[in-house]
Amino acid sequence: MNAPDAVARAFRAERLRVLATVIRLTGDWELAEECVQDAFEAALLRWPADGVPRRPGAWLTTTARNRALDRLRRANVEAAKLQELAEAPDAGDDEWTDDRLRLIFTCCHPALTLDARVALTLQTVGGLTTEEIARAFLTSTATMAQRVVRAKRKIREAGIPYRVPPADLLPERLTGVLGVLYLLFNEGYSGRRELAGEAIRLGRLLARLMPTETEVRGLLALMLLQHDRAAARTDRNGDLVPLDEQDRSRWDRTLIDEGRGLLTGTPTPYQLQAAIAACHAAAATAADTDWPRIACLYEQLAGLTGSPVVQLNRAVAVAMAEGPQAGLRLVDALAASGRLRGYHLLPATRADLLRRLDRRAEAATAYEQAIALAPTEVERRFLRHRHDEL
Template sequence: MNGTDDVEEAVTAAFHEEWGQVVATVIGATGDWDLAEECAQHAFTRALDRWRRDGVPRRPGAWLTTTARNRALDVRRRAAVEAAKVRDAAVLARHEDAHEDPHEPAGEDGSGVPDDRLRLLFTCCHPALSLDARVALTLRTLAGLTTPEIARAFLVSEATMAQRLVRAKRKIRDAGIPYRVPPAHLLPERTTGVLAVVYLLFNEGYAAASGTDLVRTDLCAEAVRLARVLARLMPDEPEVLGLVALLLLHDARRGTRVDAAGDLVTLEDQDRTAWDRAAIDEGAALLEGALRRGRPGPYQIQAAIAACHTTAATADATDWADIAGLYGELERRVPSATVRLNRAVAVGMAEGPDAGLALVGELEREGALPDSHLLPATHADLLRRAGRPAEAAAWYGRALELVGNEAERRFLTRRAEECRSAHRTTGQPC
């Protein structure tokens, strides 16, 4: 690998790890979301040139944050023709105090939580914004996803998503939504939305909706980090503890979800000895503590399902009947098509493929999940397990028409070919 490759790799790694912190810090200093993103982009572009000449700095995040903040200061100074803008420049100048670590949070806002990224999260998740806008804005500003990536995740056009992001930022500005963690008495009404966004942020990292890689480690790590901060902020809220437990129990398996070639490895084929036992033990303990509070909710139930998987010594030892029951309880609380589909999988494993197919058929007759590959892929897998390879191959074909992630595409293609091969061998009629 030559020096240019080394620098490009370092900048890419820094982008995944530091984008949210850089943007959050500049927003905290300026209150200007568009300027913060522009200056962050400038910093990463400049890094490519400067790091090739001077070498990668010991603390890339600090270098990027300082560069972005200096850029914001320069922009504001050039535009400072009226008193308000002069005062903004003075505020920015104070942030450049020589005694302050430029990569540390800029100070507390009265919430007791000195974390710019958490402030950014709560601002993105203000109840004045729709849930879709909250998630999209968080993915853009905190996780650094591009507008096209977010558009693909939401199954909308790039132009539509760009408009949503513009409207969300405008609403924050025009409504004067404060850039802060809300005071304690307002936390309960904000918790549900924030937890949903952290959960969806983790999901996008754990099973990316598009792109070449199935897993985005940076998004998973950031979601776990934010969930832990929320747990410190609200240590007696069982659903917060349930979310941390859920993420840890899933994250414990992250390293085994793809093989060395980047191809998807199903849960039943994963190397359980390679799972992160410390994360599993911590997640199980957090779940137990949450359940002791006697207020079970959706995240605690999902964590209990994840625990059923991670505590089974082998795939065959998985208690699918218990999982099906937990999904039934989750469906009563969250009657979504995705939950019903997951329950169909569990029922199919517990009672046989035909039982699962009956539930999948109900979803299909209702027209559920029309733009998702998960429904036809599940139908295909149940048919495969039922020994009906020709039908399974056809349903895998339907799933391939909808899938957006390349790793999942390769997996579905491989499964379809296996079913076609089995059909040729058995002569099972189409």
């Protein structure tokens, strides 16, 4: 492997580890980012002449740390911090693992706004540029840059600790981290596919760092078992293809196998959702789907979360298992509760059940309500098509 290729490979494999370590050592987020960038630039200059080091990550960490030490000396930082940085040993694998976890939990700290958590995670942990993040979220580069700057300032000024939370806080904080990753995935699932891929990449990283955490495995399994259908979800015109009409030969069996291997059978929220996705993946045809089991899993999930969206999904499963009238009763009860007011899938689901019951006029009205609420043109086109078929 030539030196430029080795630098590119090291950037993909080592950047997060090196950055996490230098942030811990310096306590200065922006300084660490600049020094890590300097280290990779130095590698581009020196590795062609000196050869690729045996441990590229250690070389990059040492170079970035020394750059930071020089910068801090010039800034007259207090002697104690300089001494700590100068004497810091080279990081071994365990230390790097801890640093990466510290970085992920810091990016997802609840003191930051949700938008800031997402942007900071994508830039710092994911390695995306500000321009790439802005493009994915359909905002300007300047707006996204300010969001990231404000997040880093908040971490510094509020004294947010750079650490993995203690045991008594870990479950709550881990839920927040997983929530950020799933938000990223859902943004991608709705159309910006690169975000779904990035969420899966970060999920795999978290699973490697926390291999015994059931819900980390559950979220990764869920994302994989949903993303395996990505190629079949739209047709050549970009229109949505419903699950029961998808060409299952286009589903990615490698992702399905990886996802199923992460299931533990534990009745926790992400594990239950992943088990539901696995039921769909196991069905050779739509007619083979085990809808009674899916309805049962949704009932367990609703009991855990109390989510009206989960209850709506359970209504769909009940309709498939017991008939559309049984599902419609549950949907109408949800509509009466007002808990899903403004959510387009409520009238869309009701419209589909009414259509199956041959109540066409009511179905048409429900489709029109769903079209008015649908957030994307792809979904609106699909609903208009269903409406016009009545």
